[in-house]
Amino acid sequence: MLSVENITVCYGQMKALQGVSLEISQGDMVALIGANGSGKSTLMNVISGMIQAVSGEIIWEGRPLKGLSPDNICQAGIIQVPEGRKLFPGMTVEENIIMGAYHPNVRRQAPESLQKVFSTFPRLADRRRQFAGSLSGGEQQMVALGRALMAKPRLLMLDEPSLGLAPKAAAEIFMIIKELNKEGMTILLVSQEVLETLSITTYGYVLENGIMALKGPSRELRENPKVKTSYLGL
């Protein structure tokens, strides 16, 4: 469905990504793990069109994405939930979620989608008129997920969805992600909760200093001695 081939990204002189490749098939949930600054968010932003790669290619459903702007990539069905959620602080919960259906392709279904989001996250329905900034971290992440679901993603990319959340809220978010994948959503999950991430995904990639250091089925990665010492603290 998505194949990232040999992507290199530079920030000035520094190479943020160097010949990185990644493959996602329909219905998969793929993990992308790595330390801070290893290039995970950069890779997501290249796929979303926010950052231009120096070389390499991204093929989405058989078509190259190169040169497309973020709004076109959104239209193509690749939706990112950015790190830190990036909600619209001066908008209400409902307005934030509705903004997810901004693209004309999905706008017509917005009322039904909104009902669906509110039935998935009933707590948000109670707070629909509150400003997004006034919610707790876990609720804000739900708003971010709800906003993404409004866009009818065919590939959902989640960047650190549990970062800064209380353990209970983080567990809840992971449950929801698992549920979405079970319903058939293709997901690319970036997280520093390595054990949790590798236990709900089928395949994983490990980025180290902009290089894809490891890849393999998540189960095998969990047993990999290098992953164990570097990321699981075992």
Next chain:
Amino acid sequence: MDAVLIIQSLISGIMMGMVYALLGVGFSLTWGVMHVIHISHAAFGLIGAYLSYSLLQYCGVDPVVSAAVSVPLLFITACGLYQLLIRPITRAQNIVMASMILTFGLAIILENIMALIWKADPRVLTPTYSSGALIAGPFYFQYPHLVGFGLSVLGITAIYLFLKKTYTGMAVRAAWQQPEAAQLYGVNLYRISMITFALAVSTAGAGGISLALLNSFEPHSHNLWLIYLFLVVIVGGVGNVIGTALAGLIIGVITGLSMAFLPFQWVNLVTFGLLMIFLIFRPHGLIKQEGM
């Protein structure tokens, strides 16, 4: 002091203030959304005023009717202007400074074009109802003032509903509060910037027509209007429509009352003195709010 005079000047102040608010809203939006400080904003308002003047003078079209033509016309012109002048400078390191210098130049050009076409004499809009007035007990309201006030209320309400109720309006707010996320959800920042700029310029036109119904104007009047725009936007909070409307009203009332009771040369001193005091205590504006 005379109660009738106080109330009369209070109401005149509110009328004037609403017009300032309509002029200020667009100025505030371009500032907030695009980081463009549009110095020629008031000059476009003046173009709106002159267009209605000519249409009234030579074709006998009422200013409110001609607004329906000149406001969309300004919208289209502004779209072109955005592509030609504004979009290139949004790549500058310091957009605020670059935009101020660019639009300051534009304001001078526009002022001189207006002086060339309409001459430098002061003009007044004199629609058919200009000599009429509404008399309610001891109070007295000239019809043109009421129409100008109505036009500005209409303009502000339209912008508010646009920003609150339409997808494009929401995208304007989204682009300003969180541009990165807005892009990820399909907002094309260039398109939204163009719409914001064009909307601002066309509301300036409507504001200019309203103001022309209340006051006389000449090609350099926009300089004075601009000072009031800054005042309204600083007090209201950049990009805050409700705040801007409120600030417009407050400033209108202050100038209205001080015009009634102070010698003319003291009015600006009082207004701007109050601004300084206001800035010391509420540097972020009347309503502290991220985005609108």
